[in-house]
Amino acid sequence: SDPSSKKTAKLIPVVEDITEDVVCLAGGSGSIVSTGGMYSKVIAAKKAVRSGITVNIINGRRPSQLVSLMKGKAHGTEFRPHKVKLTARKGWIAYGIKAKGSIVLDKGAVKALVERRKSLLPSGIASIEGTFKVGDAVACLDASGARVAKGLTNYSSVDIEKIMGLKTSQIEKALGYRYSDEVIHADNIVIGSK
Numbered sequence: 001s002d003p004s005s006k007k008t009a010k011l012i013p014v015v016e017d018i019t020e021d022v023v024c025l026a027g028g029s030g031s032i033v034s035t036g037g038m039y040s041k042v043i044a045a046k047k048a049v050r051s052g053i054t055v056n057i058i059n060g061r062r063p064s065q066l067v068s069l070m071k072g073k074a075h076g077t078e079f080r081p082h083k084v085k086l087t088a089r090k091g092w093i094a095y096g097i098k099a100k101g102s103i104v105l106d107k108g109a110v111k112a113l114v115e116r117r118k119s120l121l122p123s124g125i126a127s128i129e130g131t132f133k134v135g136d137a138v139a140c141l142d143a144s145g146a147r148v149a150k151g152l153t154n155y156s157s158v159d160i161e162k163i164m165g166l167k168t169s170q171i172e173k174a175l176g177y178r179y180s181d182e183v184i185h186a187d188n189i190v191i192g193s194k
Helices: 020-025 038-050 063-070 088-096 107-114 157-163 168-175
Strands: 055-057 077-079 101-105 125-129 137-141 147-152 189-191
Touching (some): 038 088, 088 147, 125 157, 157 168
Parallel strands (some): 101 137
Antiparallel strands (some): 055 077, 101 125, 137 147, 147 189
């Protein structure tokens, strides 16, 4: 929690993984006039650690803490970087471009993407939301609407409506062409990006 708004807030010295629970603990985005409370800081830290950067959030009203931190003494909360950092391309997909629409996945596709880091095939698509073109970024959602990934699509929303639920061998018959077996190739998917 934000110690400026909650006197009972407890310091968490080290965070190894910024989960949704950690983000929720950070609270809202600050006051109407502020540029961000603890929530905004944690979201920024989440982006940095995915790129392999350690982040420390310290009390900015105590300049001595920064000097002390530079000397290796712990202050505030340290967010440790992911062991596998995002490539520049995946960082761009995750944070540099906005999703133009969404693809809702079935349970099997969620498991294939998240656990096995596989490509998204048309057979794993339950529905789509929005209008998008080939090459656009799209959010990949589970059945409850939670974002599980973000990626660059090989097919437009119009084409995906025609091929969702089909096997890759049926794409050409449905569309008259087959650009790719994958709706989103694994190289163009970032898991859990918001």
